[in-house]
Amino acid sequence: MASNTQNEKAAYWRENIVLMLKLLSVWFFVSFGCGILLVDELNLIPFFGFKLGFWFAQQGAIYVFVALIFVYVHQMNKLDKKYGLDEE
Structure with a gap:
């Protein structure tokens, strides 16, 4: 990442934060919404x-959380490739 510009670094972290917020909102809906509010x-x-x-x-909130971990890993690998930060 040393060769990337400040704009690329900011864009990378912005996309990372947006992804995390989306995944956390799904988990919040499943765990709090479906497990408590809509029960x-x-x-x-x-x-x-x-x-x-x-x-x-x-059970469901736990399964969704584990699935979201795999989604996060997959999406971050794509994001790393997009910004040239992949390990390959």
């Missing part, structure tokens, strides 16, 4: 023998 509505839907709201509160 009564979601409990009307059966999911593998459990109420969907209960499942989100107990």
Whole structure:
């Protein structure tokens, strides 16, 4: 990154922050929204023998968080390649 200009560095970090905010908002919606706020509505839907709201509160938020980690890694690899920071 030493050869990149200040504008490229700022653009890289801006895209990184935007990506993190998007992923954190998805996780917040799934964990807080589906697990707490919308639990009564979601409990009307059966999911593998459990109420969907209960499942989100107990398992779903964790699964979504792990999936978001993989999405973040994939997107950051693309971002690194875009700015010439990849390890290859």
